[in-house]
Amino acid sequence: MEEIYKWCPSCNKEEIANEKEPKIVYGGSDGFGQPVRFSECECGKVYGWLNIGFYRDKTEINDGFKSYLRQRIKHYSRG
Numbered sequence: 001m002e003e004i005y006k007w008c009p010s011c012n013k014e015e016i017a018n019e020k021e022p023k024i025v026y027g028g029s030d031g032f033g034q035p036v037r038f039s040e041c042e043c044g045k046v047y048g049w050l051n052i053g054f055y056r057d058k059t060e061i062n063d064g065f066k067s068y069l070r071q072r073i074k075h076y077s078r079g
């Protein structure tokens with residue numbers, strides 16, 4: 001199980017889930033932190049996700065941090 005932050009730039013669905021890694025459609029990385037990966041969203045587009053277990057002991061998962069994750073997802077989104 002992984003702790004995953006998900007956000008879909010198309011339908012704006014946001015979720016933190018404990019689950020197996022979703023099936024990846026495509027991925028992106030800038031070499032910093034966790035890579036952003038994209039999987040099929042129920043809206044028909046793709047949502048971006050990151051494994052946030054990696055950040056748990058480094059930072060608080062608060063609104064500011066989630067906003068940062070959404071920016072990274074948006075940056076790599078091809079939608």
Ligand SMILES: [Zn+2]
Nearest residue numbers: 008011041043
């Ligand atoms: Zn969606």
